Amino acid sequence: AQSVTQLGSHVSVSEGALVLLRCNYSSSVPPYLFWYVQYPNQGLQLLLKYTSAATLVKGINGFEAEFKKSETSFHLTKPSAHMSDAAEYFCAVSLYNQGGKLIFGQGTELSVKP
């Protein structure tokens, strides 16, 4: 069965610093991979997704993620953090033969210090 592990439940960075949120997946077949962002008391918004077209995926708000099959990883990065990036981030996996169901990691809360 597929699963997602996000390393670090809390990450704190200074404004302008590099953001790196880690995600590793477990899947027996090539997965689709996603990063979502959730602001307090709101639903989830898609940041980016990997669908096997390109290993480096660019998303909204300056975020990008790189799919590394050998490391079963899909880490999320942003070169320069902004105060507005403070939120909860979720990595998720989905398989084509499971109807689109998303399986989420436990989430990483990103704090941005001024």
Place this chain on the structure above:
Amino acid sequence: EAEVAQSPRYKITEKSQAVAFWCDPISGHATLYWYRQILGQGPELLVQFQDESVVDDSQLPKDRFSAERLKGVDSTLKIQPAELGDSAMYLCASSTGQGPSYEQYFGPGTRLTVT
């Protein structure tokens, strides 16, 4: 921009009471999902509909939870009786089709507190 609507946004209920949540997906979206998100965890799928048919309800606690999408448009999720462990955010999402290539759009959620 079209959005997924959910109501109520917040609900407080006593244990053993019945509670219901409503979701109106984006117009034309055939696939509808209900997820439950316990505080500090990622969302977990409860039930998936394709039009009015249930596609996956393997994680739905059927002794107390029920879900319907009678006309293949809006949907209702019900809990009866509610238990303390049901306190969570209930998220509805919709997409134009099944499969991971279709983006899921999430509503703002209903936060349930059971006392």
